Amino acid sequence: MAGISNKCLYALRALLELSGLERGQARSIPAIAKNQDIPLKFLESIMRELKEAGFVSSTRGKEGGYRLVLNPNEFSPGQVVRTFQPPNSLPSTSCCFSQIVNEAEKAWFDQFDKCSFRDVLRKKAEQNSVPDFSI
Template identity: 35%
Template sequence: MISQKAKYALRALSALAKADPNEPVLIGEIAAQQNIPRKFLEQILLELKHAGVVASRRGKQGGYLLLKPANAITFGEILRLVDGPIAPLPCLSITAYRKCDDCDGESSCEIRHVFARVADATREVLFSTTIADAIVTPSC
């Protein structure tokens, strides 16, 4: 399950992706449009800024904009940034591998074999789906 923070981050990025790429969007506008608490959104956008995903501008024409194109920002990248490792078991993590405390051997662990397939399929979807993919509106 993803955190509320990750959901808000993805929604904020979707809002920025829908906006004019040359016009910064105010935090208040994103918060209202996406129903995200403003203070929480400020923290999330600051984290995304430090990671090089968004940029901010100060002043009258200030706000936030995407630093990278929406088609270059994957769900997996954002989830890993906000929530940490994307793995159902610590022994399957790519970025934070850790042997399970109760493990007698990874090669003989039936649970690991099943969840390795789950982790691979999940990563495939998350790292091949971009913010741009998510905001495409279906034709009526």
């Protein structure tokens, strides 16, 4: 199956970075692109889409950048995924499998609602603080 697109993953990672900032603080595209290793121009277009969708706001000029509009506690990856990868609206020739297909799609999306950006951030922090004995 197709899974999640690169673009959508970039969007999630950019938003996760913004989630780590203090409320109202902004971060520039070049900074995010560098930290997250995302192609600059591509990120530009993604951030604009995120703005249109209402997830972030922006200010131009020096010291400008993007900031999160929503509270990371009440903001789930699912909301983003649904905007960036809209459901397939089932193949026109609906057959005996379309119900299964629809349910599968729903199950897929639902996974992204199970935690907030804050949760992801917390988990990331835990991972980084735990020493790695795997080698």
